[in-house]
Amino acid sequence: MTGIPDGDLMRLDHQVCFALHTTSRAFDALYRAELHGLGLTYPQYLVMLALWEADGPTVKRLGERLRLDSGTLSPLLKRLEAAGLVERRRSREDERSVSVHLTGQGAALRARAADVPNRILEATGLDVQELVALRETLRRVTTNLDAAR
Incomplete structure:
Protein backbone atom coordinates (compact mmCIF):
# COMPACT_ATOMS: atom_id res chain seq x y z
CA MET A 1 0.00 0.00 0.00
CA THR A 2 1.51 3.31 -1.02
CA GLY A 3 0.83 6.73 0.36
CA ILE A 4 1.43 5.82 4.01
CA PRO A 5 4.01 8.40 5.15
CA ASP A 6 5.96 6.21 7.57
CA GLY A 7 5.02 2.92 5.91
CA ASP A 8 3.47 1.53 9.09
CA LEU A 9 0.14 0.00 8.05
CA MET A 10 -0.57 -1.05 11.63
CA ARG A 11 -1.03 2.50 12.92
CA LEU A 12 -4.60 3.16 14.04
CA ASP A 13 -4.74 6.48 12.21
CA HIS A 14 -3.86 4.72 8.94
CA GLN A 15 -6.87 2.40 9.11
CA VAL A 16 -9.76 3.20 6.77
CA CYS A 17 -12.04 1.14 9.01
CA PHE A 18 -11.20 3.42 11.94
CA ALA A 19 -11.86 6.55 9.87
CA LEU A 20 -15.25 5.08 8.88
CA HIS A 21 -15.95 4.12 12.50
CA THR A 22 -15.21 7.59 13.88
CA THR A 23 -17.19 9.24 11.07
CA SER A 24 -20.12 6.92 11.78
CA ALA A 114 -37.88 17.07 5.46
CA ASP A 115 -35.08 19.47 6.44
CA VAL A 116 -32.96 16.91 8.30
CA PRO A 117 -30.89 15.95 5.21
CA ASN A 118 -30.09 19.61 4.50
CA ARG A 119 -28.96 20.21 8.08
CA ILE A 120 -26.78 17.09 7.95
CA LEU A 121 -25.27 18.16 4.60
CA GLU A 122 -24.48 21.59 6.03
CA ALA A 123 -22.84 20.04 9.09
CA THR A 124 -20.52 17.90 6.94
CA GLY A 125 -18.93 20.96 5.37
CA LEU A 126 -19.15 19.23 1.98
CA ASP A 127 -21.01 20.48 -1.05
CA VAL A 128 -23.64 18.28 -2.71
CA GLN A 129 -21.26 16.99 -5.40
CA GLU A 130 -18.65 15.99 -2.80
CA LEU A 131 -21.28 14.21 -0.71
CA VAL A 132 -22.64 12.35 -3.76
CA ALA A 133 -19.11 11.30 -4.74
CA LEU A 134 -18.41 10.09 -1.19
CA ARG A 135 -21.68 8.13 -1.09
CA GLU A 136 -20.89 6.47 -4.43
CA THR A 137 -17.37 5.58 -3.27
CA LEU A 138 -18.77 4.06 -0.08
CA ARG A 139 -21.33 2.05 -2.07
CA ARG A 140 -18.53 0.71 -4.27
CA VAL A 141 -16.46 -0.20 -1.20
CA THR A 142 -19.49 -1.97 0.34
CA THR A 143 -20.10 -3.95 -2.84
CA ASN A 144 -16.45 -4.98 -2.99
CA LEU A 145 -16.34 -5.94 0.68
CA ASP A 146 -19.53 -8.01 0.32
CA ALA A 147 -17.97 -9.80 -2.65
CA ALA A 148 -14.77 -10.47 -0.66
CA ARG A 149 -16.57 -12.47 2.06
Whole structure:
Protein backbone atom coordinates (compact mmCIF):
# COMPACT_ATOMS: atom_id res chain seq x y z
CA MET A 1 0.00 0.00 0.00
CA THR A 2 1.51 3.31 -1.02
CA GLY A 3 0.83 6.73 0.36
CA ILE A 4 1.43 5.82 4.01
CA PRO A 5 4.01 8.40 5.15
CA ASP A 6 5.96 6.21 7.57
CA GLY A 7 5.02 2.92 5.91
CA ASP A 8 3.47 1.53 9.09
CA LEU A 9 0.14 0.00 8.05
CA MET A 10 -0.57 -1.05 11.63
CA ARG A 11 -1.03 2.50 12.92
CA LEU A 12 -4.60 3.16 14.04
CA ASP A 13 -4.74 6.48 12.21
CA HIS A 14 -3.86 4.72 8.94
CA GLN A 15 -6.87 2.40 9.11
CA VAL A 16 -9.76 3.20 6.77
CA CYS A 17 -12.04 1.14 9.01
CA PHE A 18 -11.20 3.42 11.94
CA ALA A 19 -11.86 6.55 9.87
CA LEU A 20 -15.25 5.08 8.88
CA HIS A 21 -15.95 4.12 12.50
CA THR A 22 -15.21 7.59 13.88
CA THR A 23 -17.19 9.24 11.07
CA SER A 24 -20.12 6.92 11.78
CA ARG A 25 -20.03 7.83 15.47
CA ALA A 26 -19.96 11.54 14.60
CA PHE A 27 -22.95 11.06 12.28
CA ASP A 28 -24.77 9.11 15.01
CA ALA A 29 -24.27 11.95 17.50
CA LEU A 30 -25.45 14.58 15.03
CA TYR A 31 -28.48 12.53 13.97
CA ARG A 32 -29.34 11.91 17.63
CA ALA A 33 -29.56 15.67 18.17
CA GLU A 34 -31.41 16.32 14.90
CA LEU A 35 -33.95 13.53 15.40
CA HIS A 36 -34.68 14.12 19.07
CA GLY A 37 -37.49 16.55 18.30
CA LEU A 38 -39.06 14.01 15.96
CA GLY A 39 -39.02 11.33 18.63
CA LEU A 40 -36.91 9.03 16.46
CA THR A 41 -33.62 7.24 16.90
CA TYR A 42 -31.29 7.01 13.91
CA PRO A 43 -32.24 3.37 13.14
CA GLN A 44 -35.93 4.30 13.41
CA TYR A 45 -35.30 7.21 11.03
CA LEU A 46 -33.80 4.79 8.51
CA VAL A 47 -36.93 2.62 8.73
CA MET A 48 -39.12 5.68 8.23
CA LEU A 49 -37.03 6.84 5.24
CA ALA A 50 -37.50 3.45 3.61
CA LEU A 51 -41.25 3.52 4.27
CA TRP A 52 -41.63 7.12 3.05
CA GLU A 53 -39.96 5.94 -0.14
CA ALA A 54 -42.08 2.79 -0.57
CA ASP A 55 -44.86 2.06 1.91
CA GLY A 56 -45.91 -1.52 2.63
CA PRO A 57 -42.82 -3.70 2.16
CA THR A 58 -42.65 -7.04 3.88
CA VAL A 59 -40.58 -7.15 7.05
CA LYS A 60 -38.17 -9.43 5.20
CA ARG A 61 -37.75 -6.98 2.30
CA LEU A 62 -37.38 -4.03 4.69
CA GLY A 63 -34.65 -5.88 6.57
CA GLU A 64 -32.83 -6.61 3.32
CA ARG A 65 -33.12 -2.98 2.22
CA LEU A 66 -31.74 -1.70 5.53
CA ARG A 67 -29.27 -4.58 5.98
CA LEU A 68 -30.78 -5.39 9.37
CA ASP A 69 -31.51 -8.85 10.72
CA SER A 70 -34.90 -9.67 12.19
CA GLY A 71 -33.52 -9.58 15.73
CA THR A 72 -32.66 -5.92 15.23
CA LEU A 73 -35.55 -4.90 12.99
CA SER A 74 -38.41 -6.45 15.00
CA PRO A 75 -37.82 -4.37 18.15
CA LEU A 76 -37.47 -1.23 16.00
CA LEU A 77 -40.80 -1.91 14.35
CA LYS A 78 -42.41 -2.69 17.69
CA ARG A 79 -41.32 0.71 19.07
CA LEU A 80 -42.45 2.53 15.92
CA GLU A 81 -45.79 0.73 16.13
CA ALA A 82 -46.17 1.66 19.81
CA ALA A 83 -45.48 5.28 18.85
CA GLY A 84 -48.32 5.11 16.33
CA LEU A 85 -46.08 5.63 13.28
CA VAL A 86 -46.38 2.23 11.59
CA GLU A 87 -48.53 -0.85 11.65
CA ARG A 88 -47.63 -4.41 10.78
CA ARG A 89 -50.14 -6.44 8.81
CA ARG A 90 -50.10 -10.18 8.35
CA SER A 91 -50.78 -11.30 4.78
CA ARG A 92 -54.10 -13.02 4.19
CA GLU A 93 -52.52 -15.18 1.49
CA ASP A 94 -49.46 -16.20 3.50
CA GLU A 95 -49.62 -15.91 7.29
CA ARG A 96 -45.82 -16.04 7.48
CA SER A 97 -45.55 -12.78 5.55
CA VAL A 98 -45.93 -9.48 7.43
CA SER A 99 -45.90 -6.09 5.74
CA VAL A 100 -45.15 -2.72 7.32
CA HIS A 101 -47.32 0.31 6.61
CA LEU A 102 -47.19 3.93 7.60
CA THR A 103 -50.04 5.26 9.69
CA GLY A 104 -51.38 8.74 9.01
CA GLN A 105 -49.17 10.01 11.81
CA GLY A 106 -46.15 8.24 10.31
CA ALA A 107 -46.81 9.69 6.86
CA ALA A 108 -47.26 13.17 8.34
CA LEU A 109 -43.93 12.95 10.15
CA ARG A 110 -42.18 13.10 6.76
CA ALA A 111 -42.92 16.82 6.45
CA ARG A 112 -41.38 17.51 9.87
CA ALA A 113 -38.28 15.50 8.91
CA ALA A 114 -37.88 17.07 5.46
CA ASP A 115 -35.08 19.47 6.44
CA VAL A 116 -32.96 16.91 8.30
CA PRO A 117 -30.89 15.95 5.21
CA ASN A 118 -30.09 19.61 4.50
CA ARG A 119 -28.96 20.21 8.08
CA ILE A 120 -26.78 17.09 7.95
CA LEU A 121 -25.27 18.16 4.60
CA GLU A 122 -24.48 21.59 6.03
CA ALA A 123 -22.84 20.04 9.09
CA THR A 124 -20.52 17.90 6.94
CA GLY A 125 -18.93 20.96 5.37
CA LEU A 126 -19.15 19.23 1.98
CA ASP A 127 -21.01 20.48 -1.05
CA VAL A 128 -23.64 18.28 -2.71
CA GLN A 129 -21.26 16.99 -5.40
CA GLU A 130 -18.65 15.99 -2.80
CA LEU A 131 -21.28 14.21 -0.71
CA VAL A 132 -22.64 12.35 -3.76
CA ALA A 133 -19.11 11.30 -4.74
CA LEU A 134 -18.41 10.09 -1.19
CA ARG A 135 -21.68 8.13 -1.09
CA GLU A 136 -20.89 6.47 -4.43
CA THR A 137 -17.37 5.58 -3.27
CA LEU A 138 -18.77 4.06 -0.08
CA ARG A 139 -21.33 2.05 -2.07
CA ARG A 140 -18.53 0.71 -4.27
CA VAL A 141 -16.46 -0.20 -1.20
CA THR A 142 -19.49 -1.97 0.34
CA THR A 143 -20.10 -3.95 -2.84
CA ASN A 144 -16.45 -4.98 -2.99
CA LEU A 145 -16.34 -5.94 0.68
CA ASP A 146 -19.53 -8.01 0.32
CA ALA A 147 -17.97 -9.80 -2.65
CA ALA A 148 -14.77 -10.47 -0.66
CA ARG A 149 -16.57 -12.47 2.06
